[in-house]
Amino acid sequence: MKSIIIQGIIFCIVLSCSIRVHALPADSTITKISKDTSELKRGIFGSPQTELEIKFDKSKLAPQNVRIIFNELFRQYLTIKNALAYSDAFSAKRNTLTLLEQMKTNTKDIDIINKDDRWMIFLFNYENIRSKVEAADFIQEQRFLFGEISSGLQQFIKYYGLYDKTIYLMQCSNNEKNVNGSWLSDSRDKKNPYLGSINDTACAKVKEVWVF
Numbered sequence: 167m168k169s170i171i172i173q174g175i176i177f178c179i180v181l182s183c184s185i186r187v188h189a190l191p192a193d194s195t196i197t198k199i200s201k202d203t204s205e206l207k208r209g210i211f212g213s214p215q216t217e218l219e220i221k222f223d224k225s226k227l228a229p230q231n232v233r234i235i236f237n238e239l240f241r242q243y244l245t246i247k248n249a250l251a252y253s254d255a256f257s258a259k260r261n262t263l264t265l266l267e268q269m270k271t272n273t274k275d276i277d278i279i280n281k282d283d284r285w286m287i288f289l290f291n292y293e294n295i296r297s298k299v300e301a302a303d304f305i306q307e308q309r310f311l312f313g314e315i316s317s318g319l320q321q322f323i324k325y326y327g328l329y330d331k332t333i334y335l336m337q338c339s340n341n342e343k344n345v346n347g348s349w350l351s352d353s354r355d356k357k358n359p360y361l362g363s364i365n366d367t368a369c370a371k372v373k374e375v376w377v378f
Contacts, residue, residue, distance in 0.1 A: 217375060218374045219377065220375065221377045222327055222378050228278060228325075228326040228327055230329055232278060232327075233329035235272050235273060236322070236323055236327065238268065238272060239265065239269060239319070240328060240333070240350070240352075242261065243265055243315075244351070245264075246258055246261045247316075247349055247359045248357055248359075249261055250308065250309055251359050255305045255308060258305070258308045258312070259300070259302065262299050262311065262315065263296065263299055266296055269288070270292055298311060299311060309347075309359060309360050312360075313360070316347075317348070319350070320335070323350070323376075324376075328378040329378065330378065331352070333350055333351065333352055333376050334374070334375055335349075335372070335376065336348060336350070336351050336358075336372060337370075337373040338358055338360055338369040338371070339369070340369050345369070347359075348373065355370075358370045
């Protein structure tokens with residue numbers, strides 16, 4: 167257990183330095199709309215929830231060809247999320263390695279990305295990150311790594327954008343099960359990658375809606 171914790175700390179430092187970017191693009195890039203979702207769903211105690219809808223200004227995002235590439239990365243990311251929701255450790259590792267490889271190869275000829283110092287740091291640490299994923303055989307390790315990869319990819323998607331998509335930033339906070347994580351989804355599904363639940367009606371909440 168001690169070695170896992172140490173490994174996790176090292177990975178967290180490497181990945182955080184590698185793929186975290188601005189919290190949000192400049193205000194001119196987005197429009198924020200608070201939306202009362204009481205008609206959509208209510209919390210555990212029946213209180214209405216509020217989710218934030220973020221409409222991105224396409225003219226301030228990356229060119230269309232770059233956003234299409236991030237669409238492909240996002241589709242691969244969803245395969246990891248779904249594998250973890252089904253507690254499928256084999257598929258989670260395989261799909262994470264595929265995502266990392268796609269992040270490296272699918273962007274190699276895109277100037278706007280290769281001139282981004284933060285992306286270059288990710289590429290510099292690529293082999294180290296990959297080795298952490300390859301060594302993660304237990305589902306809890308994989309969920310920890312997913313949280314770090316998810317956090318980094320969220321920021322890149324905010325910065326570069328997707329093409330013609332609406333996606334959902336999901337959140338789960340459960341003190342009893344020591345879970346506090348977020349992930350992206352292409353629908354309002356209840357597949358929770360951190361708890362291994364394919365129908366989590368208690369914890370999985372829509373925090374934000376991103377409209378590209």
